[in-house]
Amino acid sequence: MTKLKFFTLAASLALSVFCANAQAQTTPAAQAAGYVAASGQPAQAARGQEFFTTKHGKDWSCSTCHTAKPTVDGKHATTGKVISPLAPAANAQRFTDAAKTEKWFRRNCNDVVGRECTPAEKADVLTWLISLKP
Ligand code: HEC
Numbered sequence: 001m002t003k004l005k006f007f008t009l010a011a012s013l014a015l016s017v018f019c020a021n022a023q024a025q026t027t028p029a030a031q032a033a034g035y036v037a038a039s040g041q042p043a044q045a046a047r048g049q050e051f052f053t054t055k056h057g058k059d060w061s062c063s064t065c066h067t068a069k070p071t072v073d074g075k076h077a078t079t080g081k082v083i084s085p086l087a088p089a090a091n092a093q094r095f096t097d098a099a100k101t102e103k104w105f106r107r108n109c110n111d112v113v114g115r116e117c118t119p120a121e122k123a124d125v126l127t128w129l130i131s132l133k134p
Contacts, residue, residue, distance in 0.1 A: 062125070
């Protein structure tokens, strides 16, 4: 391979990696807007808080691991591992990666509710989390 060809290949590879990363980046507000659009109804922070802090027929609520005021560290119910705050105001990393958000919504909703959360439930929870101040 010539040097030029190698350089072109390396550059396009770097660019595609960069673009893939850029695409994955999002904001809490953008994700909330996506869930609101998918649910076809306005989000309600109070309903999100209620959903988050109550049990749904199983052992845990969301607040079991994330606390009822997720501007502070949580603690995993079984492993005891510290979970950094879920509220974006207390943790700038939160809800900036749509794949991560979806992965954990899926896993945690299954644990707590026994099914995936609906777009409306995600919209309500995220809207409530966004409204929290440290
Ligand atoms: C058994 C403990 C546990 C319970 C219960 C739990 N979570 Fe989590 N949650 C975690 C862990 C562990 C992570 C991943 C570690 C991290 O991101 O700090 C996480 C991460 C998340 C994330 C990722 C946020 C992001 O984009 O960074 C969301 C959203 C979330 N949880 C929502 C919920 C909701 C909603 C419920 C209730 C339906 C819930 N969790 C219940 C342990 C739990």
